[in-house]
Amino acid sequence: MRRWNGWGDDATSMELNDNARAMMAERLGPGHPAKDAVRDAIIAQIPVSRLVGAHPLIQTDASTRFAMALGESFGDWIRKRFGALPPVPDGVAFAESTEQVRELLDLAHAKNWMVIPFAGGTSVAGHLDCPISERPILSLNLSRMNRLLHLDKQSQLATFGAGTPGPQVEAQLRAQGYTLGHFPQSFEYSTVGGWVVTRSSGQQSLRYGRIEQLFAGGRMESPVGTLVIPSLPAASAGPDLRELVMGSEGRFGVLTEATVRVTPLPEHESFHAIFLPNWDAAEAAVRTLVQRKLPLSMMRLSNGIETETNLTLAGHAKLIGWMERYLALRGCGSGKCMLMLGVTADKGTARHALKEARRTLAEFGAVYIGPAMGSKWAANRFKGPYLRNPLWDEGYSADTIETAVDWPNVKTLMLAMEQASRDVFAQYGERVHAFTHLSHIYPQGSSIYSQFVWATAPGGFAPNFERWQKLKAAVAKTIADHGGTVSHQHGVGRDHATQLHVEKGPLGMATLAELCRHFDPKKIMNPGKLLQDEGPWAQ
Ligand SMILES: Cc1cc2nc3c(=O)[nH]c(=O)nc-3n(C[C@H](O)[C@H](O)[C@H](O)COP(=O)(O)OP(=O)(O)OC[C@H]3O[C@@H](n4cnc5c(N)ncnc54)[C@H](O)[C@@H]3O)c2cc1C
Structure with a gap:
């Protein structure tokens, strides 16, 4: 079963060996193991749903609502570990078809509810956070839309329900001799639709391409109608509407079906x-x-x-x-x-x-x-992230921050990101162990993926949240100062929305806001993500 307050399946564990423990102690000093909150105690605090009896598909029990309240960012992690409860959705609907998604969106639009699509729940950028709002919030869960719907072997195109997770994508394709070749480290849980709307990148992108190269077309249900994007080998028919779906982060609608380019299994x-x-x-x-x-x-x-x-x-x-x-x-x-x-x-x-x-x-x-x-x-x-569990048990916290930049700035930015993290923790008289790899390498430049480990602060949620916010802000500023992108593969969500204007400029930001208004005039779709247009949020 999936862990509720840590990474991965609870049947899989990783251990820190003695040398790794000694390394952390030497670099960071002693860890401060924290006492975990009890899930039932957190659930007991969840307020009564505002969607009780609203629709037969909508479940309103507190346990199901809590499971959809957060993703996998470090902020989400410490909320679960310390029991610092943010607002949770008022209801969860497990849609099984495009028709059900359409029906739920029409209802939400008519009743002015907010809708947060939830797929694999592996966002590390606050995509799934619920704002503090007078409006009821519906989590639209896509995990039951998990089948291969069509395979055109001649064109090497496969159409999936958007909620199909990595292992099921590959298993269904492999049974017919094909692979998508998209292997993000969150592969176990993240979904084909989630990959598309967050512009994801898999470990073998050098051969198979990022999801942008793999996504051929699909179907998106928006509050004002349906957008069907045909899968064509190529077209010069004006701007490519796939670009409206890729990176849309649930703001324009719900991608219900995705057609992707597949490859015969390699020899x-x-x-x-x-x-x-x-x-x-x-x-x-x-x-x-x-x-x-x-x-x-x-x-x-x-x-x-x-x-x-x-x-x-x-x-x-x-x-x-x-x-x-x-x-x-x-x-x-x-x-x-x-x-x-x-x-x-x-x-x-x-x-x-x-x-x-x-x-x-x-x-x-x-x-x-x-x-x-x-x-x-x-x-x-796919096991690397499991190390966060034993690190936390030993009293250490971990997070990652990533970007991409042209070659002349790669080394300077990598060193500056690591230094920015050291400067933040130095303000507290503490240390951070920062290290980096380049994981997606292009002729023009490279992604830069830095990892940070530090001793968990004593004192519960507030001091740990404060350190994390300062770390994110300092590294994000360093990235912006060096011309790096807000995100190479994790998307914008809520956590990076403050920086997006640096990359897009005023006209670009206005265009994105106008697109949100166009597809979603009542602002029901995942507000506050991508653009900073909703709040307040739990602190
Ligand atoms: C341990 C770990 C490792 C990771 N490694 C990688 C990596 O190697 N490469 C990488 O690219 N990312 C990685 N990520 C980030 C994350 O897995 C990706 O952002 C992934 O694409 C999210 O997919 P998901 O199905 O989990 O979406 P969710 O987290 O459920 O949702 C993400 C956002 O997309 C929206 N959304 C999801 N599905 C739909 C849909 N069908 N229609 C409309 N909106 C939708 C949601 O509302 C939300 O805003 C990692 C995350 C973790 C925790």
């Missing part, structure tokens, strides 16, 4: 760990590689601190120690950077791509250590 797939002597060599190497346009499926480059952290977390200290001595002899000592390389293709292409990649990387001092670590990475590719 060969393997992942390989390669070490480079230092950041400058590593960055130049991956830039050269991506600009050569070799048919690789993934490049994930960890900086020196992340490499050290990952090797510590991996356990097997003896084996890793032996490997590190060997790497040092070959010029990859302290400050070395690990590159995880994915090769997905037919056997001949894969052999050629790996050979050529290794030849290019060798020019930058790379040392290849064979496929064993890569296979281990692949086996655990």
Whole structure:
């Protein structure tokens, strides 16, 4: 069963090994384990629903409403852990078809309720937060719209119910010899519709593309009508209306069906760990590689601190120690950077791509250590976030912040993001362990994905929320100052809405507001997300 106040399925656990514990204690000082709130006690505080008896599809019991109240951001995490209850939806409707979505939207529009679409619930940007409002709030849950509706093998197009989660997307396609190839780290729970409306990126985007390249068309029910976007191979028929759906974050309507471009299952797939002597060599190497346009499926480059952290977390200290001595002899000592390389293709292409990649990387001092670590990475590719659970139990908090920027600014921005976090915690006389990787690498530039671990503050929700808000604000300002995007893959939601104007400008923001008014004149759809046009919010 899915954990209610932590990441993932409660049948899967990760443990911190002794070296990882020692590393945290050395870098951050002792952790401060916090006492978890009891779920039943939180639920007992939930006020009576304003939607009791409103429609047969709408459930109003407190337990179901609480389960839809929050996503997976750090702010959401500490609300659950400390029992700091925000407003929760008044009702939850589990729609099973486009017709039911249409009926519920018409009702909400007529009655002036707010509607928050809820799919996998994996948002890390406050997309699912409920404002404090006089209007009743309906959570429109899409998890029952989870089937492959049509597969056109000739055109390699598959149409899914928008609430289909990653494992069911892949299982239904694999049964017929196909894959979508979209593997965000939240794959276990996030859905095809959620990916589209938040502009998601999967680990093998280098081969399969981001969701923008995979989304061919679909059907969106908005308060004022239905938008059907046909899936065409290409069109010069004016602006592409798919762009209105991608990144719309539930503001314009509910995507009920998504047609995506699929690929026959690959003949060969393997992942390989390669070490480079230092950041400058590593960055130049991956830039050269991506600009050569070799048919690789993934490049994930960890900086020196992340490499050290990952090797510590991996356990097997003896084996890793032996490997590190060997790497040092070959010029990859302290400050070395690990590159995880994915090769997905037919056997001949894969052999050629790996050979050529290794030849290019060798020019930058790379040392290849064979496929064993890569296979281990692949086996655990969705497990990383599970480490947040034992970290929290040991008294440490963790969050991630990501962006993308052109090559000349990649290193400067990466260092500035890490430094901004250190400056925030220094104000409290505390430390933060910050480390970064580049996970989506483009000829023009790269995404930058930084992770932050710090000792949970004693004193409950308020001091922890304050530190997190300061961390987010300082890093967001640093990103804006360096010309980075508000988000490369997590979307805007409520948490990043304050910064969006920097990227879009006044006319761009006015255009987005006008589109919201056009599709949703009564502002019932997920207000306050993407644009700062709703509130107040719980503090
Ligand atoms: C541990 C972890 C790892 C992650 N890794 C990645 C990653 O590698 N890459 C990445 O891109 N993201 C990642 N994310 C972020 C998150 O998984 C994505 O934003 C994902 O696309 C959200 O999909 P979801 O189905 O969970 O949507 P939800 O969280 O349920 O909803 C997100 C937003 O979309 C709206 N929405 C959802 N479905 C619809 C629909 N059908 N129609 C209209 N509106 C809708 C909701 O109202 C909400 O505003 C990660 C998150 C976590 C917690």
